[in-house]
Amino acid sequence: MKTALRALSVAITALWLFIATTTVSAIYSATMISIEGVDVKGYAEEDTVGIMVNITLYNGGFYAITDLVVGSEVFLLLKPTRISASRTEVPSVGPGERSTVSHRMDLSLSELASDEEVIRILVMNDTFLNLTLTISCTYAAIFLARLDTNITWLWGAPMSGLRVGSISWGAGVISVPLSFRNNSPLNYTFWLELLDGSGSPLGSSDRFVIPPGTVFSQDIDITVGGPIPPAEGRLICHMLMGTTEISLEVARIGS
């Protein structure tokens, strides 16, 4: 019994020493990890606005950082919806190693086209978006750590403050006064199309190229091959960004 008790005491002391050593060295090692730089770059391609985040990480500690995952989510605050999510995985950053994690966050308008309410908000309203950035990892094989941060910023709409004035009718032509400002970094082409009550096209306008930051205010003429004014119709605005086309109803005519 005495030997068993002594052995148990030795085992308990050894386990306490192991726990204390692991914990103290892990805390000390964790203080040696440094984020040497965070480089954020914005970009705009076709229908996509994105941010590229490059995080340079130096692991000066004694233990490896494993299962490093950088995740980001973008939420629309006006209609609480997740509009973008992306994830970057880095298998391991060993002790004494330096690693650059490149994480790309894309906000593609074409991917959101299925939700008309969301696309309408993003195209026509300068609205607040919330970005949640999460970095998670396993440290020293036993500690799971997660770092969260979030930032709210104002989204610049491609057709911010869109206004359709009173439509006037001429011989075979309707004139639509339209004004908006392109507050987005996107370059696009747009045109108007008039559809009848059944959705058949009655006529289209010319195409207009809208560079970023431009104010557009003009009467747009649509040549119509049918009775004017039509008994019932819908005015559709088509936006072409690269190869992506987005169509939104901007006005209704008749009942």
Add this chain to the structure above:
Amino acid sequence: MGARELAKKIVDRVIRAIIHGVLLYFLVYRIPLILLSSLEEGIAGEMAFGGPDPRTMITYMAIIVIFYAVAIQLTRDTVLEHVFSVGKDLTLIFFFIYSMGGGVMEIDIPGITGFPLPLKLTVDLGFLLTMIICVELLGVGRSIMRAIYSLSEEAEEAT
């Protein structure tokens, strides 16, 4: 046992209790506080802990450890020594669960160099907490075994 022997035994226990108390005061209270202060000089000083404050936790830990160490030394060679020993291990189990937020610690960091946004750090200490609880339970088992052993020895001596 004569009065002189009894007095000697009591003095011996009191001296042992004082030595243990003073040693533990430095080991469990003063040294951790110095280490914490040096950590607080860096970024840790601006961190806000979601759970209990680390300074308060060190104080509570020191109170528990010193109280039980002194009590164990004062009741040395009696069954109460083992009762206090089991009590210490059980108290420490609950203390560790409470101080580690049940295994998940949340820390608010106001920002780091090159990244000015406020950050929230969540550390899952579940594995460490499990290890600590297992070792404490081993300690409880050892104390019970010691109590049984000393009682059986006393019974043997009596017969």
